[in-house]
Amino acid sequence: MIKVLLFAQLRDELGKETISIEANGWSVAELKGKMKAEYQLGGLETVMTAVNEEFADDDTILSDGDTVAFIPPVSGG
Amino acid sequence: MIKVLLFAQLRDELGKETISIEANGWSVAELKGKMKAEYQLGGLETVMTAVNEEFADDDTILSDGDTVAFIPPVSGG
Amino acid sequence: MNFNLSKEPIVIQDVIDKVIKRNAGAVTTFIGTVREMTKGKKTLFLVYEAYEPMAIKKLEQIGAEIKERWPDAETAITHRVGKLDITDVAVVIAVSTPHRNDAYEANRYAIERIKEIVPIWKKEHWEDGETWVGNQLETVPYPTGKPKEGDIRD
Amino acid sequence: MNFNLSKEPIVIQDVIDKVIKRNAGAVTTFIGTVREMTKGKKTLFLVYEAYEPMAIKKLEQIGAEIKERWPDAETAITHRVGKLDITDVAVVIAVSTPHRNDAYEANRYAIERIKEIVPIWKKEHWEDGETWVGNQLETVPYPTGKPKEGDIRD
Numbered sequence: 001m002i003k004v005l006l007f008a009q010l011r012d013e014l015g016k017e018t019i020s021i022e023a024n025g026w027s028v029a030e031l032k033g034k035m036k037a038e039y040q041l042g043g044l045e046t047v048m049t050a051v052n053e054e055f056a057d058d059d060t061i062l063s064d065g066d067t068v069a070f071i072p073p074v075s076g077g
Numbered sequence: 078m079i080k081v082l083l084f085a086q087l088r089d090e091l092g093k094e095t096i097s098i099e100a101n102g103w104s105v106a107e108l109k110g111k112m113k114a115e116y117q118l119g120g121l122e123t124v125m126t127a128v129n130e131e132f133a134d135d136d137t138i139l140s141d142g143d144t145v146a147f148i149p150p151v152s153g154g
Numbered sequence: 155m156n157f158n159l160s161k162e163p164i165v166i167q168d169v170i171d172k173v174i175k176r177n178a179g180a181v182t183t184f185i186g187t188v189r190e191m192t193k194g195k196k197t198l199f200l201v202y203e204a205y206e207p208m209a210i211k212k213l214e215q216i217g218a219e220i221k222e223r224w225p226d227a228e229t230a231i232t233h234r235v236g237k238l239d240i241t242d243v244a245v246v247i248a249v250s251t252p253h254r255n256d257a258y259e260a261n262r263y264a265i266e267r268i269k270e271i272v273p274i275w276k277k278e279h280w281e282d283g284e285t286w287v288g289n290q291l292e293t294v295p296y297p298t299g300k301p302k303e304g305d306i307r308d
Numbered sequence: 309m310n311f312n313l314s315k316e317p318i319v320i321q322d323v324i325d326k327v328i329k330r331n332a333g334a335v336t337t338f339i340g341t342v343r344e345m346t347k348g349k350k351t352l353f354l355v356y357e358a359y360e361p362m363a364i365k366k367l368e369q370i371g372a373e374i375k376e377r378w379p380d381a382e383t384a385i386t387h388r389v390g391k392l393d394i395t396d397v398a399v400v401i402a403v404s405t406p407h408r409n410d411a412y413e414a415n416r417y418a419i420e421r422i423k424e425i426v427p428i429w430k431k432e433h434w435e436d437g438e439t440w441v442g443n444q445l446e447t448v449p450y451p452t453g454k455p456k457e458g459d460i461r462d
Contacts, residue, residue, distance in 0.1 A: 005205065007273065008288075075275050
């Protein structure tokens, strides 16, 4: 299983902070496609993605136990 | 009388903080000449001069009651 | 612990103390506070949310990047999370260096990088609603998750 | 009293508090501390002397100059006088503005102007002697009152 973390407007949109998905061997792009298809999560083409707390690109392959976070444009500071 | 204030190395050189001089109607340049001739005060060509707490140039004419300060290059901050 | 998040009000002096050194003649701080008016709209309060472990890692990374560019610099950053009122301190960045130009430049580098890579989000609460502020340049409220093109740096 | 001299240690927060405003999102501070090593020479302590009434006037003038260039800026400056040990705070400049770029630039303007026009002098005490530091750019010890040509800005 892959743990997916959602923040800010993404979390508000989905109504939950974390979900678990069977996605072993998927790319980040495939996971995004799934999030869009199954959860109607919008705007994912403009969010950054972190895998295990490091930024990752759409080609990154996921493994069981990974934590994926979708990072909407940040606004700290 | 004109009151003359000395700071930092100028004061150390002269050995006193203030002196009074009869200099009504003199220019700042004339006062500097007097300080050099009578007190052997060196380096006055590179100091700034303040008259009554405002920077003044060598042509400024002094009047009785004025306070003149010789301002060596500053090093605050 | 030069890089951290705080649920409590930030004590500015504590952040400064982390970077004071015998050979640092210059310390700059940047203090971000909650501003009441933004483009004519009145903010009541803000909520900052962070992806905490990653946010700390990214703050540490900014410190490492500064160290690479300005080897004598010492950096400390504390970012607040939770609810903040007007004038509350959201972030404190302190940088010490032997000479002052570096202290200004490294500090400015830090705030720019925070706005690019640190996973912290701000939700603005106004009299008539609330919105996640969505681009890191703070110029465009961004309720849909999709920044407009042509946003310019503040 | 946003511009003053202090015989006692400067409380940084007090200077910052003077510039915090509801519409100031950014505050920068510059904190000048006493550095131990300068060009390989070890400082034991410093003494700052000021032409006090004029120094305060000139600090106020810097505040007015900043106000002219950055009308939304609020500035406070406190400079220490007397004996200072290594790491003691010599000067604190706090500037608040609605947007951060201005806060950095106005702050930097203030420190440059202090080094040009504020009648404050620093006497360095080393293990083997003491000297009035004589050019405002802090690059040349200046025991004779006559700066060398070609000094460059720090």
